[in-house]
Amino acid sequence: MSAAATTIAHEVPPQAGPRAFLRRLRSGDEIAHLITLTFAALILLITSMLLYELWVNSHLSRAKFGWMFFWTRVWDPNFDNFGAAPFIYGTLVTSAVALCLAVPLGLASAIFLSELAPRKVSDVISFLIDLLAAVPSVIYGLLGIFIVVPLMRTTIGPALIHTLGNVPYLGALFHGPNYGVGFLTAGIVLAIMVVPFIISVSREVLLTVPREQREAALAMGATRWESTWKVVVPWARTGIMGSVFLALARALGETMAVTMVIGNAPTIAASLLSPGDTIASIIASQFTEASGDLYLSSLIELGLVLFLITFILNGLARILIVATGRGGGRPA
Amino acid sequence: MSDPRMIWRKSLNYVMLSLTGVAAFGVVSILFLVLGYLFWNGGRSLSWNFFTQLPKPVGETGGGMANAIVGSLKLLMLAAVMGLPVGLLTGVYLAEFGGKTFSFVIRYTTDLLNGVPSIVIGIFAYSLVVLPVKHFSALAGGVALGMMVIPITVRSTEEFLRAVPGSLREGAMALGASKWKTIVTVVLPAASGGILTGMLLALARVAGETAPLLFTALGNRFWSPGFEQPTASLPVMIYTYAIAPYDDWHRQAWAAGLVLLGLVLVANLGARLLLNRGSAVRST
Amino acid sequence: MSSISPGSNATAARLAPQVRMNDPRSMTSEKEAPVRFQISDLNFFYGPKQAVFGLNLNIPANKVTALIGPSGCGKSTFLRTLNRMNEIIRNTRVEGSIALDGQDVHSMDVVSLRRRVGMVFQRPNPFPKSIYENVAYGLRINGYKGRLDDQVESSLHRAALWEEVKDYLHKSAFALSGGQQQRLCIARALAVNPEVLLLDEPCSALDPVTTAKIEELMFQLKDSCTMAIVTHNMQQAARASDFTAFMLDGKLIEHSETPKLFTTPKDPRTEAYITGRFG
Numbered sequence: 001m002s003a004a005a006t007t008i009a010h011e012v013p014p015q016a017g018p019r020a021f022l023r024r025l026r027s028g029d030e031i032a033h034l035i036t037l038t039f040a041a042l043i044l045l046i047t048s049m050l051l052y053e054l055w056v057n058s059h060l061s062r063a064k065f066g067w068m069f070f071w072t073r074v075w076d077p078n079f080d081n082f083g084a085a086p087f088i089y090g091t092l093v094t095s096a097v098a099l100c101l102a103v104p105l106g107l108a109s110a111i112f113l114s115e116l117a118p119r120k121v122s123d124v125i126s127f128l129i130d131l132l133a134a135v136p137s138v139i140y141g142l143l144g145i146f147i148v149v150p151l152m153r154t155t156i157g158p159a160l161i162h163t164l165g166n167v168p169y170l171g172a173l174f175h176g177p178n179y180g181v182g183f184l185t186a187g188i189v190l191a192i193m194v195v196p197f198i199i200s201v202s203r204e205v206l207l208t209v210p211r212e213q214r215e216a217a218l219a220m221g222a223t224r225w226e227s228t229w230k231v232v233v234p235w236a237r238t239g240i241m242g243s244v245f246l247a248l249a250r251a252l253g254e255t256m257a258v259t260m261v262i263g264n265a266p267t268i269a270a271s272l273l274s275p276g277d278t279i280a281s282i283i284a285s286q287f288t289e290a291s292g293d294l295y296l297s298s299l300i301e302l303g304l305v306l307f308l309i310t311f312i313l314n315g316l317a318r319i320l321i322v323a324t325g326r327g328g329g330r331p332a
Numbered sequence: 333m334s335d336p337r338m339i340w341r342k343s344l345n346y347v348m349l350s351l352t353g354v355a356a357f358g359v360v361s362i363l364f365l366v367l368g369y370l371f372w373n374g375g376r377s378l379s380w381n382f383f384t385q386l387p388k389p390v391g392e393t394g395g396g397m398a399n400a401i402v403g404s405l406k407l408l409m410l411a412a413v414m415g416l417p418v419g420l421l422t423g424v425y426l427a428e429f430g431g432k433t434f435s436f437v438i439r440y441t442t443d444l445l446n447g448v449p450s451i452v453i454g455i456f457a458y459s460l461v462v463l464p465v466k467h468f469s470a471l472a473g474g475v476a477l478g479m480m481v482i483p484i485t486v487r488s489t490e491e492f493l494r495a496v497p498g499s500l501r502e503g504a505m506a507l508g509a510s511k512w513k514t515i516v517t518v519v520l521p522a523a524s525g526g527i528l529t530g531m532l533l534a535l536a537r538v539a540g541e542t543a544p545l546l547f548t549a550l551g552n553r554f555w556s557p558g559f560e561q562p563t564a565s566l567p568v569m570i571y572t573y574a575i576a577p578y579d580d581w582h583r584q585a586w587a588a589g590l591v592l593l594g595l596v597l598v599a600n601l602g603a604r605l606l607l608n609r610g611s612a613v614r615s616t
Numbered sequence: 617m618s619s620i621s622p623g624s625n626a627t628a629a630r631l632a633p634q635v636r637m638n639d640p641r642s643m644t645s646e647k648e649a650p651v652r653f654q655i656s657d658l659n660f661f662y663g664p665k666q667a668v669f670g671l672n673l674n675i676p677a678n679k680v681t682a683l684i685g686p687s688g689c690g691k692s693t694f695l696r697t698l699n700r701m702n703e704i705i706r707n708t709r710v711e712g713s714i715a716l717d718g719q720d721v722h723s724m725d726v727v728s729l730r731r732r733v734g735m736v737f738q739r740p741n742p743f744p745k746s747i748y749e750n751v752a753y754g755l756r757i758n759g760y761k762g763r764l765d766d767q768v769e770s771s772l773h774r775a776a777l778w779e780e781v782k783d784y785l786h787k788s789a790f791a792l793s794g795g796q797q798q799r800l801c802i803a804r805a806l807a808v809n810p811e812v813l814l815l816d817e818p819c820s821a822l823d824p825v826t827t828a829k830i831e832e833l834m835f836q837l838k839d840s841c842t843m844a845i846v847t848h849n850m851q852q853a854a855r856a857s858d859f860t861a862f863m864l865d866g867k868l869i870e871h872s873e874t875p876k877l878f879t880t881p882k883d884p885r886t887e888a889y890i891t892g893r894f895g
Contacts, residue, residue: 028510028512028513029510029511029512031512032429032511032512032515033425033429035421036421036422036424036425036428036429037425037429037434039417039418039421039422039425040421040422040425040426040430040434040438041438042418042422043418043422043438043441043442043445043482043486044437044438044441046445046479046482047441047444047445049456049460050445050448050452050453050456053455053456053459053460054452054455054456054459057455057459057463104355105355105358105359106355106359108351108352108354108355108356109352109355109356109358109359111352112349112352112353112355112356113356115352116349116352116353117353117356125356125360127604128360128363129359129360129363130604131363131597131600131601132359132362132363132366134536134537134596134597134600135366135540135593135596135597136539136540136541136542136567136592136593136596137540137541137542137543138540138542138567138570138571138574138589138592139366139370139540139570139589139592139593140366141570141571141574142570142574142585142586142589143366143369143370145574145575146373146574146582146586147369192362195359196359199356199359223341223342223344223345224345224349225344225345225348225349226341226345229348249447252449253447253448253449253450253451253452254449255449255450255451255542255543256542256543256567256571259571260571260574260575280449280451280543283451283455284451284543284546287455287458287546287547288546288547288550299455300455300459303451303452303455306449306451306452307448307449307452310447310448310449311444311447311448314443314444314447318443
């Protein structure tokens with residue numbers, strides 16, 4: 001029964017020189033640690049360099065305009081006078097419009113998906129909505145130019161002017177020449193682009209609300225709607241706020257779709273139907289034509305401003321979302 | 333009990349709940365609208381020429397976007413070469429080696445990079461690669477896209493590495509495998525499906541990016557061999573043609589849009605299906 | 617190829633020249649039997665919390681030593697110090713000495729240690745690879761230069777799995793049942809010809825039939841391998857081991873030949889445990 005033993009013993013590397021072997025082996029792990037750490041540190045390097053380049057390359061305009069840059073309403077390449085006010089205005093207005101449209105739509109959809117729809121239906125619809133988020137910005141721009149803009153010019157614009165345009169105070173938002181492009185159009189396209197984010201995050205947050213909360217409300221005789229609106233949604237309030245901040249951060253940085261439908265006019269106007277520009281759209285449309293160092297520096301300073309705004313917003317969004325217990329997409 | 337208040341509450345209930353359903357289906361129908369329009373308008377203009385010919389001179393009709401398709405592939409390749417290894421190795425670091433504080437810093441910075449608007453990344457790549465040599469290039473575009481690939485890859489790599497059960501690692505180490513050998517021979521292969529899918533998704537995401545290319549790779553109406561020249565790309569072509577006054581260019585923009593969206597959606601669908609089906613660990 | 621062929625005395629002699637080779641089947645007294653592991657004054661700490669207190673134990677060669685005790689008594693922790701697997705966990709500390717054939721395990725290279733001292737875990741943990749690749753894994757990473765096929769086959773024989781998988785070697789290990797997976801893990805551990813095999817409750821996730829197969833396996837392996845098995849199943853300890861050590865709250869309470877410990881335990885706590893009064 002004792003057949004020839006397998007002769008592995010001397011095939012496996014012998015223990016001779018354990019210290020040398022030890023050193024080599026341990027350094028194998030050390031090398032792996034070092035290599036991966038170096039690449040990880042690269043990200044730190046990239047991000048620092050990004051900030052550095054933005055700062056350094058905008059120094060001409062920062063030096064010349066200082067803080068007035070944010071208040072100046074003039075953007076005149078011919079006289080080397082640049083101000084960020086029109087673009088900050090445009091960015092804020094389009095984002096506000098986008099949120100006014102996207103938040104009710106998104107929240108309502110999220111409520112439907114988390115409270116009313118059967119699980120399978122909810123999952124399928126969520127999947128489809130996630131696909132919406134994957135559509136490139138330029139494609140939304142394409143649809144914006146050829147579908148939304150004509151619609152605005154021929155139908156929606158005139159309708160708004162004739163109805164809301166006559167209402168005191170509110171009417172100021174809807175008057176003047178209507179070309180189809182402008183703040184409202186950009187806001188609508190932006191709304192479509194950010195609604196999937198609001199839905200996706202809000203739905204997840206709503207799903208984490210404990211069943212007992214709903215049941216307590218229903219047991220007191222509340223209708224389905226009352227239990228949802230007055231109990232469930234408030235419970236998830238922080239996470240929903242987080243999703244709104246996230247959507248806002250996306251909207252602020254959105255470039256192509258906005259550039260294609262906003263009309264590219266660096267003006268501040270009360271009417272939503274007026275053409276305008278956002279920070280992202282002015283950079284996109286004028287960067288390659290920027291003749292002169294001050295011109296370019298001003299555009300880069302705008303980029304720096306955009307970076308800072310989105311940085312703050314993303315940070316707030318993450319805090320809010322994490323505060324509701326949802327990990328914000330971060331791995332466990 | 334049909335007192336007026338109860339009737340009001342019940343009607344409100346019915347109305348509001350219906351509205352939520354309308355909202356959800358409304359959003360979904362937007363997706364179908366998008367796809368529908370693209371298929372209709374793009375499909376009509378799609379032709380063999382589109383894939384094989386170069387753009388015709390301004391004003392002339394006809395021509396195609398062969399150079400843009402090749403250009404996009406070239407840019408994706410550059411982005412992959414520059415961004416994927418960084419993302420992969422950083423993910424390995426965070427999942428396998430990371431110390432507490434440094435990992436936190438890296439994760440925070442990665443999220444930060446992820447949130448940077450793509451046009452700002454474009455500015456950065458411009459100042460890094462275009463400004464010093466004073467000309468636009470595919471390389472600059474690749475650098476911009478590569479930077480966008482990194483955060484997505486880091487996140488998915490780390491997630492899938494952490495999902496590999498500790499018992500597998502213990503089994504390997506008990507046989508005498510050192511830490512790095514365990515990672516390379518057992519952990520990475522086990523997580524490979526998810527990691528590769530994550531990479532595919534990252535590339536699909538940057539394939540549709542336009543803003544960072546506007547002043548890095550710029551555009552080109554001809555072939556652009558090598559990596560040092562301005563290069564055409566699908567997204568930039570769509571933008572350029574869409575805002576131009578020529579009908580023929582509009583038609584080509586639709587066709588290009590269809591091709592681009594088709595590729596992006598196929599990649600996304602494929603990746604998600606793979607992930608759902610591959611949630612059980614498979615053998616190599 | 618031969619059927620189940622435990623290594624011969626010659627192999628054992630090559631691996632551990634200092635060990636005197638007696639007839640492995642005769643039950644010599646503890647003092648005369650050669651010793652594979654010598655543990656003296658072992659203290660183990662998870663951070664500030666001590667889990668093992670002043671443990672002294674000899675694990676005899678070519679015998680099965682069972683470690684029994686209630687949950688949390690430290691038997692698994694102790695087992696894992698023998699092949700330094702606790703080093704994977706952060707903040708652990710070992711005091712005292714653990715000697716394998718007279719050599720302190722902490723002074724030797726941990727990779728070679730783990731090749732000489734193999735481990736089988738509580739839940740089967742085959743790699744997501746084929747059956748063949750699982751068994752060959754240890755050989756590959758240790759740079760084995762010989763014919764892998766032969767070694768894989770012989771290991772599967774030793775684990776009593778060959779007949780069931782010989783036509784499916786390239787199928788995924790996950791296609792096997794739980795009991796088969798555990799035997800695969802045993803084959804995987806055996807492939808590198810360890811001198812010692814540590815088994816941490818290997819049958820707790822398995823059915824009685826498979827458990828019996830594995831116990832039979834252990835009996836066959838004794839010739840070529842020393843085994844230490846942690847088990848919470850006292851009948852298994854009584855059936856399958858030559859020596860038994862009873863642990864409680866991190867301390868070794870009693871250690872003697874299995875029949876003696878189960879019929880005439882010296883310590884009242886041992887008696888209380890084996891008669892089921894606690895644990």
